[in-house]
Amino acid sequence: MVDKYYGFTGKILHVDLSTGETEIEPLSKEMIKDWVGGRGFNMRKLYDMIDDDTDPRGPENPLIFGVGPVNGTNSCMGSRFNVSAKSPHTGILGDSNAGGHLGSEIKYAGYDQIIITGKAEKPIYLFIDDDKVTLEDADGIWGQDVIEAHDLIREDVGDTSVQIAACGPAAENGVSFGAVFANGVRAAGRTGMGTVMASKNMKALVVRGTGTVEAYDDDKFKEWDELISERVLNHPDYESRAWLGTPRNVIPLNEGGYLVTKHFQSGYFPEAEKMSGEELARNYNVKPKACHACSLHCSRWYVVPEDKDFAGLQGEGPEYEAMAGFGSRIYNSNLASILKCNDMVNRVGMDAITTSEVISWLMELYEKGMVTSEEADGLDLSWGNVETTITLIEKIYKREGIGDVLADGVFKAAERLGKGEELAMGVKGLEIIQAEPRGMKGYALTFATATRGADHLRYEPFFEMSEDTELAEERYGLPEPAKRLEEKGKGLLVTDFGEWCALSDCFNVCKNTMVCMEVLEMDEVPDFLYALTGICWTDEEIRDVGRRMITLEYALNNRLGIRREDDKLPKRFTTEPLPEDSRESAGSVVDLDPMLDEFYEARGIDPETAIPLEETCLKLGLDDVAEDLKKLRKNL
Amino acid sequence: MKINVDPEKCSGCRLCETACTREHYNNYGSRTARVRVVKIESEGIDYPVLCQKCERPLCAEACPVEALTQDKSTGVIEVNEDICTSCGSCVKACPFGACNMHPQDMVPIMCDLCGGDPQCVVECPTDALTIDDSKPRVDFYELNNLAQQKRDKYARRMSRKMLEKWGDR
Numbered sequence: 001m002v003d004k005y006y007g008f009t010g011k012i013l014h015v016d017l018s019t020g021e022t023e024i025e026p027l028s029k030e031m032i033k034d035w036v037g038g039r040g041f042n043m044r045k046l047y048d049m050i051d052d053d054t055d056p057r058g059p060e061n062p063l064i065f066g067v068g069p070v071n072g073t074n075s076c077m078g079s080r081f082n083v084s085a086k087s088p089h090t091g092i093l094g095d096s097n098a099g100g101h102l103g104s105e106i107k108y109a110g111y112d113q114i115i116i117t118g119k120a121e122k123p124i125y126l127f128i129d130d131d132k133v134t135l136e137d138a139d140g141i142w143g144q145d146v147i148e149a150h151d152l153i154r155e156d157v158g159d160t161s162v163q164i165a166a167c168g169p170a171a172e173n174g175v176s177f178g179a180v181f182a183n184g185v186r187a188a189g190r191t192g193m194g195t196v197m198a199s200k201n202m203k204a205l206v207v208r209g210t211g212t213v214e215a216y217d218d219d220k221f222k223e224w225d226e227l228i229s230e231r232v233l234n235h236p237d238y239e240s241r242a243w244l245g246t247p248r249n250v251i252p253l254n255e256g257g258y259l260v261t262k263h264f265q266s267g268y269f270p271e272a273e274k275m276s277g278e279e280l281a282r283n284y285n286v287k288p289k290a291c292h293a294c295s296l297h298c299s300r301w302y303v304v305p306e307d308k309d310f311a312g313l314q315g316e317g318p319e320y321e322a323m324a325g326f327g328s329r330i331y332n333s334n335l336a337s338i339l340k341c342n343d344m345v346n347r348v349g350m351d352a353i354t355t356s357e358v359i360s361w362l363m364e365l366y367e368k369g370m371v372t373s374e375e376a377d378g379l380d381l382s383w384g385n386v387e388t389t390i391t392l393i394e395k396i397y398k399r400e401g402i403g404d405v406l407a408d409g410v411f412k413a414a415e416r417l418g419k420g421e422e423l424a425m426g427v428k429g430l431e432i433i434q435a436e437p438r439g440m441k442g443y444a445l446t447f448a449t450a451t452r453g454a455d456h457l458r459y460e461p462f463f464e465m466s467e468d469t470e471l472a473e474e475r476y477g478l479p480e481p482a483k484r485l486e487e488k489g490k491g492l493l494v495t496d497f498g499e500w501c502a503l504s505d506c507f508n509v510c511k512n513t514m515v516c517m518e519v520l521e522m523d524e525v526p527d528f529l530y531a532l533t534g535i536c537w538t539d540e541e542i543r544d545v546g547r548r549m550i551t552l553e554y555a556l557n558n559r560l561g562i563r564r565e566d567d568k569l570p571k572r573f574t575t576e577p578l579p580e581d582s583r584e585s586a587g588s589v590v591d592l593d594p595m596l597d598e599f600y601e602a603r604g605i606d607p608e609t610a611i612p613l614e615e616t617c618l619k620l621g622l623d624d625v626a627e628d629l630k631k632l633r634k635n636l
Numbered sequence: 637m638k639i640n641v642d643p644e645k646c647s648g649c650r651l652c653e654t655a656c657t658r659e660h661y662n663n664y665g666s667r668t669a670r671v672r673v674v675k676i677e678s679e680g681i682d683y684p685v686l687c688q689k690c691e692r693p694l695c696a697e698a699c700p701v702e703a704l705t706q707d708k709s710t711g712v713i714e715v716n717e718d719i720c721t722s723c724g725s726c727v728k729a730c731p732f733g734a735c736n737m738h739p740q741d742m743v744p745i746m747c748d749l750c751g752g753d754p755q756c757v758v759e760c761p762t763d764a765l766t767i768d769d770s771k772p773r774v775d776f777y778e779l780n781n782l783a784q785q786k787r788d789k790y791a792r793r794m795s796r797k798m799l800e801k802w803g804d805r
Contacts, residue, residue, distance in 0.1 A: 073664045074654035074759070101650070101675075108665055147678050160676070161666070184677040210739035212657060212665030222658070233761075287680065288762055290649035295761035297647035301680040314680060 006216035007069035007533035008032060009110045012041075015126060015133060017200050018059060018118030022133045027112050032535060034621065036545050037068025039095065039505035041113045042084040043549060046093070047556045047625070049115075056088035056192075057199040059119040065106065065165070065205065066114075068508035069533050071292075072107035072213035075225045076232055077509035077519070079103055079291035081182070083165070088199070089176040089192035089354070089409055090429030090453050092560045093553055096179070096193050097457065098165075099291035100186030103508055105163035108209025120201040125153055125166075127206045138203040143169060145347035146181045153206055166204035167194035168349020170397035174198075176408040177351040185316045186291065189351040191430065191452050216534030224528050229295055231519040238296070240277075241512065242288070245298040246320035247277025254328070256484075257583030258439020261328045262383060263360035264425055264572060267436045267582035271333035275323060279335055283308075289316050296513060308336040309386075318342035318352075324434035325356025330363060331383035341389055348397035357431035358406040358413055359392050365420045375417070377401040425570050427454035428562065437569060438578045439585035440464060440484045445494050445595040448567045451553035459498040462516040464490070485584075487591050491598025499546025506545060547603075548620040551612045554605060555625045558632060564610040567596060609636065637710055637749055637769040639757060641684055646764035648675050648682030652756035659755040660745075667739050670747045671756050684756070684765060687713060687734045687747040695744070698729035710749060717743045 005027075012025040027041075035044050042064045049062045063085045070078025081103035087094030106114065109130050116126065123142035124135040141152045146168040154160045164182065171178025171194035178194030179187045188194075197203075215221035232238060240248045253259040254272035261269040273279065283305055290297035304313040318339065326332060326341035345352045365371040366381035373379060377395070379388045379402070395403025406413050410431055414421040425432045430453025437444035442461035450458035461481075463472075469479035472489070480486035481493040497515065503525065504514045513519050520528060526537045537545075554562075569592055577587045600607040604616030611633065617626035653669035661668060671686040689711025696704040696713060703720040704713050713735075722742040727735050738745045747754070757765045 072654075074651055074658065076651075104666075108667070151678050160674070161672070183675075210665075210667040212661065212663040212668060214663045218658075218662050287644055287682075288647040289680075289682070290647035290761075292649065293651050293654050294649050295651060295759075297649060297762060299647075316677070316680065 006214050007073075007529075008037070008112050009107060009211075009213075011111050012113040012115065013111045013128070013133070014115045014117070016118040017116060017120040017124070017126070017135065017202060020135055029535070032533070033537070033541070034545070034548060036503065036506035036529075037112065038066045038080070038508040039082045039084070039097070039502065040066075040545065040549055042066040042082050042095065043093075043552055043556070045113070045115060046084050046086070046095075047552055050086045050556075052560060054086050056086045056091065056094070056196060059117065059200065061086050061117075061196060061199075063116040063193070063196050063200065063202075064113065065116075066508075067103045067106045067112060068506050069529065070507045070509050072104040073215065073221070073225070073532070074293045075221075075509075075532075076229050076293060076295045077513045078507060079294055080505075080508040080510060081106065081165075081188070082505060082508065083180050083188045083193045085193060085196040087191040087429075087452070088195045092428060092557045092562060093452050094191035094193060094196070095452050096188035096190045097505055097508075098180070098182050098186045098188035099294075099510060100163075100182035101292045102163040102165050102182040102186075102205075102207065104292045105207045105209050107213050108211050109207050110209065110211050114205070116200065116202070116205075118200065123201050123203055125204040125206050126202055127157065127208075129208045130210055136206075142203050143172065145169060146349045147184045147347055149203060150184050153204055157206065157208075159208065162206050162208045164204050164206050166349075167197045167202075168347060168397075170348045170350045171195045171198035173397060173399050174407070175350060175397060175399065176412070177354040178349050179351050181346065181349060185346050187346065187352070189353065190455060192351075194349050215532050217531045220531035224531055228513075228519050232296055232513055232517065235517050235519070237517055241298050241517070242296055243285075244277035244281055245300055246512075247280055247318070247323045249320045250276040250323060250327070251278065253324075253435070253439075255583060256439060257578065257581075257585035258436040258484075259328050260324055260434045260436050262331050263329060263364040263423075264432075264436060265364070265579070267439050267578050267585045269328035269331070269333070272328060274333040275327040275335050275338055277320070277323070280323075284335070284339070291510070294510065294513075296510075298512060302339060304336050304339060309334060310336045310340045313339060313343060315339070315343050315346075317346070321434050322352040322356075325352050326389065329356050329360045329434060330389060332386060332389070333384075334386055337386040337389075341393060344390065344393045348393070350393075350397060353433050354409055354431045355393060355396065356434075357425055358396070358410050359389055361410050361413070361420065361423060361425065362392075362402075362406065364423055370419050371417070375402070422571055425454075425572075427569065428452075428557075428566055430454050432570075436578065436582075436585070437573045437590055438588045439582070441487045441590060441595065442481070442484065442490045442493050442497075444569060444573060444590040444592065445490050445599060448569050448592060448596065449494070449599060451550065451557060457511060458501055459494045460501050460511055460515050461490070461493045461497045463497065464493060485588055487595050489598075490595045491600075491602050494595075494599055495602040498550055499543060502546035502549040503542070506549070544620055548622060550603065551605075551616055551620055552622060552625060554603075554610065554612050555617070555622070555629055558609075558611045559628060562610070564608060567610050568592070609633070637752070637767060638689055639686060639747070639749075639754060640766045640768045642764050642766070643681065643683050645762045646673070646682040646684060647762050648673055649761065651759045651761065652684050652765060655755040655759035659750050667736070668745065670736075670745050672736065685732055685734050686756070688732055689713075689747075694729040694731065695726035695735050695746075698725040700725060704744070710752075712748050713746050714748075715744055715746075717741075720744070
């Protein structure tokens with residue numbers, strides 16, 4: 001192993017906001033070998049720093065920013081960062097990941113991880129200016145929306161090239177799903193990391209880095225960089241990913257009958273074309289936008305044309321999740337209004353997915369006569385009502401009236417209203433994304449078992465939509481993993497892709513390129529990493545990184561009370577077949593238990609309790625975790 | 637040779653910056669890059685700024701010790717680091733903010749066109765940066781034609797009283 005750090009900076013920065021004190025912890029080579037970066041570093045620290053008693057909004061809850069070896073280089077995928085804490089939204093593992101330009105800046109400033117604890121006396125922003133760390137007065141910035149805050153902070157610092165991760169007024173007002181935003185719109189959206197930030201009286205993390213990142217073997221790394229770029233540019237998905245971005249998913253999901261429609265009451269939205277990525281590209285998009293050093297540039301700048309509602313509105317995005325969330329999920333095909341809703345949730349700083357769930361859930365309750373207009377501040381909760389949706393977003397972020405009921409997520413809302421719990425579309429307290437689980441069984445299993453609650457990005461089994469049965473045979477020994485409506489083999493697929501996603505989050509590269517476009521093979525990773533870091537991993541050691549991560553994450557949640565019965569799906573998906581209109585997905589339901597069993601077996605997790613087996617922990621060098629879990633089992 | 641920028645094509649990815657530092661220093665950074673992308677997020681602006689290879693380089697003129705000289709054929713400003721006093725006059729003089737001090741070495745850094753194969757252009761995935769060597773850096777004929785048109789307009793305006801005195805033709 002080399003002495004100097006390549007690909008890493010070798011430093012972890014600790015900041016205590018209560019005292020203003022900082023400390024540098026050297027990054028050990030063992031930490032690098034076991035956890036590689038980003039999410040890996042964060043999860044290991046989080047496991048050590050939180051327990052059942054940690055108040056997610058208390059000063060003791062750490063807010064951890066982590067980046068990986070690829071950040072800062074010009075390898076076209078590595079722009080991302082992870083932000084982690086105990087979630088105020090779900091009460092379990094909290095972690096979210098976003099792109100933009102912050103991740104690279106953290107590396108340029110000289111850090112692999114920033115761990116923030118305590119609580120500032122008054123609103124501040126944390127300014128990390130290379131090795132100088134200060135708490136700056138956020139007077140006049142606190143209370144401003146995310147985009148405004150970015151501008152004001154840059155003005156305050158006197159340098160527009162600093163990079164920022166900020167929370168919005170929603171988080172300041174205590175909404176449990178407040179997000180962290182980099183570059184104004186790149187959302188680390190899930191599990192309420194912005195709420196944790198605001199609970200520390202911290203408006204933003206602001207970074208300026210004048211340093212650089214070095215590769216161990218320049219020539220070899222340059223070769224890898226060129227090869228990966230070539231694979232991106234020659235990929236069959238390149239054109240549509242580059243010019244439509246993630247909204248490219250609207251049409252194919254709808255045609256396959258698994259686009260979330262009317263709050264999961266159907267998989268088909270007759271007016272999907274009007275709210276598609278294609279329509280956005282035709283009439284709204286004016287310019288490509290990209291995260292740091294990415295040649296895919298899947299983001300876009302739009303201007304709403306004269307003849308549409310909200311004419312003149314402009315901004316970056318949106319991503320598919322917000323498109324479908326404020327589109328088909330609430331039965332709305334007015335694209336300009338979707339852009340307006342997206343702009344609003346970004347500015348006030350909320351998770352677009354959770355926001356779209358609480359609104360569409362309320363609309364379904366209204367449709368079913370379970371909630372009246374009077375109970376919802378007199379609002380007309382009919383499907384597709386844009387004015388109502390906009391009013392609800394405002395009420396939620398201000399915690400006003402019915403908005404206050406919705407501001408802690410769908411499960412708490414059901415609890416407060418005393419109804420609608422069976423229709424709450426979430427798992428482990430986190431609301432489901434814009435994908436109909438009955439139409440994509442690998443994703444159904446992912447939602448049930450993802451370690452931060454119902455979410456796709458933990459395991460992203462994108463391969464199940466490929467229909468490449470030959471490759472499935474080769475990889476998993478059976479054809480079904482390449483077919484989205486099949487349950488068989490999905491435990492294996494989700495296990496495999498979970499390890500991919502874990503590694504992707506450790507490098508802190510984008511899953512669009514690394515996982516969905518598969519531009520780097522697992523057996524190429526050691527060579528790629530060696531060129532970048534000068535550190536050797538064997539094929540098996542690389543596989544172990546993902547295994548170790550998911551095992552540790554399961555154990556962390558186990559310690560916070562999560563068991564087998566929490567690895568589930570809302571009843572609708574396992575009991576009600578998708579209706580006739582849902583194209584080739586019609587009639588499909590999820591048979592979850594066999595998939596779970598296959599998954600637990602592949603993962604080395606006890607199927608009775610969903611606690612990782614002792615031998616699994618020991619094999620991965622997680623001796624302390626094995627010890628913790630032993631105690632847990634004794635108390636069962 | 638000059639590098640043209642099309643702001644409608646720039647995605648703001650800053651690959652030009654990392655390509656630049658790799659070429660010059662064998663590492664990856666931003667503040668040591670000779671091209672810096674201005675990002676004004678609230679307005680959707682992404683604009684790479686780099687040395688304009690001015691016909692009359694104010695940076696070189698401002699240098700009190702003549703550390704900066706221009707290669708007249710390419711327009712590139714060459715920095716003699718041995719005599720540079722790090723006074724920053726060049727940075728203050730550049731009208732475009734294209735001249736920066738290297739944060740560690742404290743000498744001005746500006747685009748040298750990578751010796752004729754600018755890596756920022758090579759790496760740019762959207763063709764927002766393009767090489768333009770079809771014409772001189774400043775087209776004097778075009779500029780002087782414009783001046784002639786202005787002179788005509790000015791002369792006509794200043795002669796109005798005289799023409800009125802002479803009456804209709």
